[in-house]
Amino acid sequence: MLHADPESLENKMKDSREFMEAVRKLIQVCGDDPDRQGLQETPFRVMKKFLEYTEGYREEPKAHLEKLFDVDHRDLIMVKDIDFDSVCEHHFAPIFGVAHVGYIPNGKITGLSKIARMVDGYAKRFQVQERLTNQIAEAMEEVLRPQGVMVVIEAKHMCMCGRGVKKRDSVTVSTASRGIFAENPEKRKEFLSLLKN
Ligand SMILES: [Zn+2]
CATH class of the missing domain: 1.10.286 (GTP Cyclohydrolase I; Chain A, domain 1)
Structure with a gap:
């Protein structure tokens, strides 16, 4: 340490x-x-x-979100294709990917660039993709208290490319949904259809 x-x-x-x-x-x-x-x-x-x-160990990523603005907006806000790089904690091999973060506010929004900074803060640690996905969703939930948040990450793991199974082009997709996205399949569908556009 x-x-x-x-x-x-x-x-x-x-x-x-x-x-x-x-x-x-x-x-x-x-x-x-x-x-x-x-x-x-x-x-x-x-x-x-x-x-x-490992820069992310020396900051509190969710603090980036803490600059909040009051809004009336009650529909989905989505930031797509936030690119990040991380390190797989099992092999110290690079992970490259994009995160898509969507939320339905509950009176408060945060700056879009703040979401990207928060993603970077969790990515720049020794990671597994599943934890990264959840940490992003939890940070959004904790700070913004939205009606719901959904996170999708698509990433390539170099440890899958260079060794063992050698699947050079395989992409791992992980999701985390909270609040209204966890409860309502229609809301998840809305998020996923925006993702495809
Ligand atoms: Zn690995």
Whole structure:
């Protein structure tokens, strides 16, 4: 775990040293020499990449939604094709995909870009697609208290492409529905038909 107070320079340096030392070990265990020219800077690059992949641990994604506006609107609002990248927690392989988030407000809406930022905050962690889908739905529910929320994620998992089953083009679809979307199949249908357009 990264240090509790990542802002202090001393802790930052300690975290980086430990991270890079671990990557050097990994290179050795795999059978190569961490001191050969091509690999010398690799621990630093890997650390930078991992800090990017896991940015979401150092924020509270649902806080992005907290800027709310009062509205009268009582119909579906949908943000389609929010692209994200994440990391599969089982293999540390990339996951690429899009999230579609729809909700029926209950007097409050949030900024559309805020929804995209929230998605990124949960994506940039070690993830499984099912959890990511649910976290997005729960954040929307908790902050906006809408009549209902529905989330669909379509994603490619590189761990499915490069190893084992080798299904290069397979896409995994996951859904989460809450409130009126969970209760009413017609509402789910409305969401899914908008998705197809
Ligand atoms: Zn995986």
